[in-house]
Amino acid sequence: MELLRIEGLKKKIKKKKILNGISLTVNSGEIVGFLGPNGAGKTTTIKMILGLFSIDAGHISICGHDVVSDFEKAMEQVGGIVENPDLYKRLTGRENLEYFSSLYPHIDTTSIDEVVKLVKMSGRIDDKVKTYSLGMCQRVGIAQALLHNPRLLVLDEPTNGLDPIGIKELRDLLRYLAKEAGVGVFISSHLLSEMELMCDRIYIIDNGAMIGEKAMHQQNLIEDDVFSYSFLTADNNKTLAYFQEMQTNCALENGGVSLVMKRSEIPAIIKALIEKDINIYAVNQKQRTLEQDFISMTTGSKTQIQ
Ligand SMILES: Nc1ncnc2c1ncn2[C@@H]1O[C@H](COP(=O)(O)OP(=O)(O)OP(=O)(O)O)[C@@H](O)[C@H]1O
Ligand SMILES: [Mg+2]
Numbered sequence: 001m002e003l004l005r006i007e008g009l010k011k012k013i014k015k016k017k018i019l020n021g022i023s024l025t026v027n028s029g030e031i032v033g034f035l036g037p038n039g040a041g042k043t044t045t046i047k048m049i050l051g052l053f054s055i056d057a058g059h060i061s062i063c064g065h066d067v068v069s070d071f072e073k074a075m076e077q078v079g080g081i082v083e084n085p086d087l088y089k090r091l092t093g094r095e096n097l098e099y100f101s102s103l104y105p106h107i108d109t110t111s112i113d114e115v116v117k118l119v120k121m122s123g124r125i126d127d128k129v130k131t132y133s134l135g136m137c138q139r140v141g142i143a144q145a146l147l148h149n150p151r152l153l154v155l156d157e158p159t160n161g162l163d164p165i166g167i168k169e170l171r172d173l174l175r176y177l178a179k180e181a182g183v184g185v186f187i188s189s190h191l192l193s194e195m196e197l198m199c200d201r202i203y204i205i206d207n208g209a210m211i212g213e214k215a216m217h218q219q220n221l222i223e224d225d226v227f228s229y230s231f232l233t234a235d236n237n238k239t240l241a242y243f244q245e246m247q248t249n250c251a252l253e254n255g256g257v258s259l260v261m262k263r264s265e266i267p268a269i270i271k272a273l274i275e276k277d278i279n280i281y282a283v284n285q286k287q288r289t290l291e292q293d294f295i296s297m298t299t300g301s302k303t304q305i306q
Contacts, residue, residue: 085141
């Protein structure tokens with residue numbers, strides 16, 4: 001089920017174009033990444049989803065409710081953190097949650113206990129926030145965003161400042177929420193490696209424009225996709241000479257020969273090498289990383305911060 005739909009979203013601040021027609025969707029049970037360099041427009045988009053910024057053009061709907069024309073119904077279904085969780089440092093975690101719950105109807109102490117347990121803060125929730133680590137603040141922030149039981153959770157760079165264990169715990173929590181509770185999670189970051197581990201799908205934004213979408217853990221590779229391969233053979237020079245005859249992108253590297261080729265061509269190439277009496281020890285398809293995709297997508301567009 002579709003929880004978030006953004007269509008042609010535009011925003012100008014003081015005559016400067018910040019967003020230039022962003023479109024995306026998030027479904028129930030899915031963790032969707034929003035990746036882009038500093039100043040790309042991630043926080044601006046997230047503020048607009050949460051009703052904190054006005055919309056110049058385009059539409060945002062949450063569970064089918066338009067954020068502008070059906071504001072309250074839309075907000076009932078979304079919880080989020082923009083930049084950093086907004087907590088009162090002199091109060092305890094629980095007091096913070098009690099205060100926020102008083103802003104909504106229908107939240108009782110049982111819901112507070114439930115979200116505290118969910119984010120694994122039961123042991124420290126009665127301590128003052130000023131004694132918390134950053135990771136603990138993030139957890140209470142997520143608990144706060146979940147208090148009114150929203151179907152969509154929107155988090156702006158929640159891994160900022162977390163150590164690797166904190167990041168793993170956050171990943172496990174978000175995965176639990178998505179896979180067990182069917183929450184849709186939309187999460188921004190400028191860290192590629194993190195998004196790769198955490199997300200089912202990512203959108204890449206640069207300079208206020210969407211420049212790509214990528215599904216992670218793709219099982220069904222398309223035969224027409226081009227990959228880089230590494231051939232380890234008994235006679236690499238002979239292999240290279242054969243590849244050069246085909247006028248393809250190839251080179252000697254790391255004791256083998258690299259080749260850039262359509263996946264569907266590889267079996268015929270292996271047969272040809274065998275017919276030429278070249279012994280093959282290994283053929284590896286190199287994984288295209290998100291980083292390469294990101295670089296190839298952002299190259300050519302203006303990535304410098306303006
Ligand atoms: N209130 C504002 N007034 C003027 N310009 C703004 C305002 N808020 C954002 N901008 C500009 O909008 C652009 C996008 O900013 P935004 O905060 O959305 O980027 P971001 O992708 O979240 O970046 P970061 O990774 O640094 O958090 C930037 O050029 C920024 O300077
Ligand atoms: Mg930001």
